[in-house]
Amino acid sequence: MNNTKNTEVERRSFWEKLYIPEIAKGLGLTLAEMFKPKFTRQYPEERWEPLGSYRGRPVLVDDVDGERCVACGLCSRVCPALAIEVNADETDRDKERFPVKFEINMLRCIYCGFCEEVCPEEAIVMSKDYELVFQRQEDAIMDKEKLLVPVAQLQDRLEFLRQYR
Ligand code: SF4
Ligand code: SF4
Structure with a gap:
């Protein structure tokens, strides 16, 4: 089991070992989310109407x-x-x-x-x-x-x- 993990780590490229591409991908996702339309609800002025599947009181x-x-x-x-x-x-x-x-x-x-x-x-x-x-x-x-x-x-x-x- 440990041997398999070690081989996987060894197979990674230099950049992958630095995790820089993954960090860049994460930052890109955050940036993309920032420009999407917001859907914060101004409760209680804007009330939420649940569907029939909702289990309230x-x-x-x-x-x-x-x-x-x-x-x-x-x-x-x-x-x-x-x-x-x-x-x-x-x-x-x-x-x-x-x-x-x-x-x-x-x-x-x-x-x-x-x-x-x-x-x-x-x-x-x-x-x-x-x-x-x-x-x-x-x-x-x-x-x-x-x-x-x-x-x-x-x-x-x-x-x-x-x-x-
Ligand atoms: S007591 Fe009334 S509400 Fe409760 S299970 Fe019986 S009929 Fe339904
Ligand atoms: S009254 Fe009892 S059975 Fe009915 S939803 Fe509440 S906890 Fe469940």
């Missing part, structure tokens, strides 16, 4: 006839960070059960998307929301009020899921 889908969640608890069981708490209650609507309490602790969430993957109702999805700032720990615990997002705002993600599942 998990949210609950608020459909035309209300929340899709049937409080089966699968998302809570699969969550590796133990971030989801669901309490079920009965309802006289078609779906029989609904989450009387649904909370996600965003200090724990690692954006893995497992909750979305196991949900049988497409009721919890990863949104495009990447702006999460909390001043107090309690603010990071999102209840149903903060989690429910109208289905119309989640179309990109829902289409992405249907395409790639």
Whole structure:
């Protein structure tokens, strides 16, 4: 092994051993980059709009006839960070059960998307929301009020899921 390495080094020309061509190539690349158009984003004035494949904050889908969640608890069981708490209650609507309490602790969430993957109702999805700032720990615990997002705002993600599942 060492012998092969030594032979390779010996085979290099004088200039290659000085590394000058490689240094010149590197400097050339840097110079070329300097004259290319810049794409620094002036955030927050210029906001970034992620694609449907983006995994931002998990949210609950608020459909035309209300929340899709049937409080089966699968998302809570699969969550590796133990971030989801669901309490079920009965309802006289078609779906029989609904989450009387649904909370996600965003200090724990690692954006893995497992909750979305196991949900049988497409009721919890990863949104495009990447702006999460909390001043107090309690603010990071999102209840149903903060989690429910109208289905119309989640179309990109829902289409992405249907395409790639
Ligand atoms: S994205 Fe992952 S960590 Fe976050 S709530 Fe869902 S399962 Fe838990
Ligand atoms: S979000 Fe989906 S997986 Fe979680 S409790 Fe509701 S229906 Fe079940």
